[in-house]
Amino acid sequence: MVDVGAKTPQRRVARAAGSIALAPATCDLVRQNQIQKGDVLTVAQIAGIQGAKRTAELIPLCHPLVLDRVAVNLELTASGVTAASEVACVGRTGVEMEALTAVSVALLTVYDMCKAVDSHMQIGPIVLVEKVKSDVA
Numbered sequence: 001m002v003d004v005g006a007k008t009p010q011r012r013v014a015r016a017a018g019s020i021a022l023a024p025a026t027c028d029l030v031r032q033n034q035i036q037k038g039d040v041l042t043v044a045q046i047a048g049i050q051g052a053k054r055t056a057e058l059i060p061l062c063h064p065l066v067l068d069r070v071a072v073n074l075e076l077t078a079s080g081v082t083a084a085s086e087v088a089c090v091g092r093t094g095v096e097m098e099a100l101t102a103v104s105v106a107l108l109t110v111y112d113m114c115k116a117v118d119s120h121m122q123i124g125p126i127v128l129v130e131k132v133k134s135d136v137a
Contacts, residue, residue: 001061007092010133015086016099018126020107022080026118031077037113041074041081044109046070051105052087052098059101063127074110080121081110084129093124096131 030040037043041057049070056064069088074081085093092093107123114121 001063002093004092005062008132009090009092009136011088011090011136012093012095012131012133013086013088014096014131015084015129016095016096016103016127017082017084017129018103018107018124019077019082020080020110021098021122022110022114023118024078026114026121027076027078027080029117030081030114035113036116040110040113041076043080043113044074044083044104045072046104047100047109048074048085052069052085052102053100055098055101058108059097062097063091065089065091065093065095066097067095070098072106074106081107083107083110085092090136094131094133099131100126100128 052070056062071086083106085099087098
């Protein structure tokens with residue numbers, strides 16, 4: 001890992017977003033809460049939060065961080081599901097990997113929950129929307 005010990009702790013915030021394309025019939029099943037595995041958007045939201053919290057376990061050279069905030073929002077659209085995350089902490093390194101992991105895990109969860117009814121789902125793109133650091137007062 002990169003040595004960040006000499007850096008001054010700062011407020012770090014990162015936002016990421018992504019989407020998964022679903023067939024119209026799959027969107028209808030999600031909307032009607034008729035997917036056999038359960039409430040797709042709620043389960044995916046929780047999975048995304050958990051993914052952010054476990055990023056350092058998944059990506060070998062990421063620093064383990066104490067996260068102050070993880071928000072994951074999913075929205076069902078006419079063509080699939082969009083996911084957006086916001087992760088924040090006070091630390092010596094950024095939280096962009098946590099934000100990207102949150103979106104990735106959330107969308108993978110949608111895929112897993114819908115794979116029995118839709119064999120043509122497509123994930124992506126997943127992008128870092130913003131990262132900000134500011135001094136702690």
